[in-house]
Amino acid sequence: MFKSSELPDCTYVNQPTFISPKTPTPNHTLYLSNLDDQKFLRFSIKYLYLFRKSVSAETLKNSLSRVLVEYYPLAGRLRKTKESDDHKLEVDCNGEGAVFAEAVMDLSADEFLEMARKPNKSFRKLLYRVEASGFLDVPPLIVQVTHLRGEGMILCTAINHCLCDGIGSSQFLHAWAHYTTQSNPTNLPILPYHYRHVLKPGNPQRVKFSHPVFTKITHDTHNALHLITYLQSLPLVASSMTFSSSQITHLKKQCVPSVKCTTFEVLASHTWRCWVKSLDLPCFISVKLLFSVNVRKKLMNDMPEGYYGNGFVLACAEAKVNDLIVPNLHDGVKLVQHAKSEINDEYVKSAVDRLEDKSVVTDLSASFVISQWSRLGLEDVDFGQGKPIHMGPVISDIYCLFLPVIGDSDGVTVLVSIPESMIDKFEYYMTETFAIAENGDAKSKCGDENLQMVCV
Template sequence: MLQSSEIPSCFYPKQPALISPKCPTTKHTLYLSNLDDQKFLRFSIKYLYLYKKSVSLESLKSALSRVLVDYYPLAGRLRISSEDNEKLEVDCNGEGAVFAEGFMDLTVEEFLKVSTKPNRSWRKFLYRVDSQSFLDIPPLVIQVTNLRCGGMILCTAINHCLADGIGTSQFLHAWAHLTNKPNADVLVTPFHSRHVLCPRTPPKITFPHPEFTNSTTSHNGPTLLDPTQQTLVPISLIFTPSQILHLKKLCIPSLKCTCFEALASHVWRTWIRSLAPPPSLKIKLLFSVNVRKRLKPELPQGYYGNGFVLGCAETTVKELITSNMRHGVKLVQEAKESVTDDYVRSMVDLLEERRVKPDLLATLVISQWSKLGLEDLDFGEGRPLHMGPLASEIYCLFLPVIGDFEGINVLMSVPESIADKFEVYMKEFPEREEHEGV
């Protein structure tokens, strides 16, 4: 019986294999857009899925080999461009994805008891590739861990430079589909070319792009969320549909909003209340905005590269805390509305001229995973009993709630010193907003 949240060691009966595309694929160099190879995306998106019953390893590997025919860049290798040492590209050489098979003395029920918050020991669920740098790690690494009870944990690491959340979901559903129907075709044909997001010649930067601009004035207070200076702990809180509806009603009648806008505003406000920085400090909320249908023309169907930019809401601590709920929601809405075709093109051109990184000082970053359909990933033995990230990061994730399509699980790491306060504030909902006129 598992006595703590610490996961036991993983046993590997054999060395991991390289799974190559089932048949020869085009050998070429894949250009990555400026949205793809941003420096803050140079990591892998790591998902963890828990299944009650194991799926045949051979069927998983066979389907993976088949799906890599369509998604062949994931079987390639990242490298630095010979023309620009600041840019990355993909050598589509068919070398293959890493597939590791493991066994753990653990049951599904034992994992579920400790699954509310990721912890460091979960890293045992993903094979660690020996590497000297980020470039040495294959774009796709998979580990299937069979459990003592006959269950299975599937862990995937997909390089963020090749795909965003929507793209990773598209690939994973294609893999699951071919596992269930080996002779079928992929449901959506992936679109590989990233040249649809090429910079203009000459570049035209027509917007200020506050997501990259450090506008924070110096102050004598504590550094806001500097991971090197603080002990962070994961916080996981589930918001039911009724709770989210209550947040939305706080903005009625003067403002209609989405579930994301209401919850994002609430989390941002709560985070700032808990940290209690100086009232005059300028603060930001960054969140991913899908641009696939915002561009003219729209990105092609099946585009699985990075098709998002960061929306940026900004204000001061005092304005966010003392104003009503509608203030934060309106800032989020205005940030979303500003992401037009011209704005995205301007950002691509900015990244061509300068390899800027997002301003993360006094900034909360939210990434929405709750509407990607990842909780429905079925390889033939049912949907997952748990789905989430392998680790809790400093940025905030909106995750799906298994069995509740409208619920949202908010997961983020906060300084240990404010964790209790943050949880209390997150669950504090006023009956009505007292402040009007914002």
């Protein structure tokens, strides 16, 4: 049994290749909306899948080439618009292709599954690194298939966030799987709609809201409190906690009868509060919680089905530390619900217009950011040899992630990186309510037997 804490090296079968669309695709420039090319989205969403059985690389290449006919912007290249510097981006839909790498690794699926219980920086080996001078020089889609000892396979993808959000990335992966599993592929259940003009700024622009999620870059910005920069300068460890449906129900019951809430609302509030408590911040500091809200059905004129861009805006809940660390969980839930309730047609259009000012950026200075992957259907992707036995990020050092739980559709895994010196307190606060419920004594135990908690 493999016992090292680090993955062995990958051996590449051959040089990575470019997979282009199977048939000619539109050759044009694709406009990106103000929601697409925000500075804080200029990275790739990196997914990691572990499958019990492999699919041949040739099969995956052929189906990828087929699906890129519909998802042709992923085969193009990002570039700056001619009218501006790097503030505004567009996609040159030139069909150059996605990067496809094939490798082997001396590791079994079960050995990797055991390692995957803990976030591991060596998982970066599973995604081919393109040598590039900058973000714009990296192809929008990179794929690596790693065949394991036995019949297992790891599939990793890097999808440029400027081209799509989590809903779009899941839509693409399911489409790719559709063409992989169908001997005579039929039309896709959902066709991507690439044009973003529904999110073009108004003329004249009308910013009707204060938008606390944004801040304006000024000469005084560097002198302002930047909690996140400080925290990221410290040694970070990743904590992974899986909450079962019964534990989530327990959290919800703490909010009754004051408020009824969803799984996301209660778990977001709980995690935000525990993060703030573990940092021992001064009580007067205001801290934000930022989380995405899908706006595809929020506009008066709904986005077309299959809209393939960033169809979300960030909601912002904000409170002073002393208002967050109170025992009442429902206070934080109400803040989350209020932030969600503000997102409507006028708010979305106002946010798009606000972002026309290129000195406006997402305020990450004192913010806790949650990215929800747990309700996107990512865990259901099947390339013909069964659904994955593990699904998660390749790396986990950007935002807090809510991940799906294989085998428990109502469960949620919370993955968050936190300074090593604060990890014990964070874990204690996250689990103390379950210890109280089980033992009546929060100090006797920091979690119950069903709560999986690991840190590295």
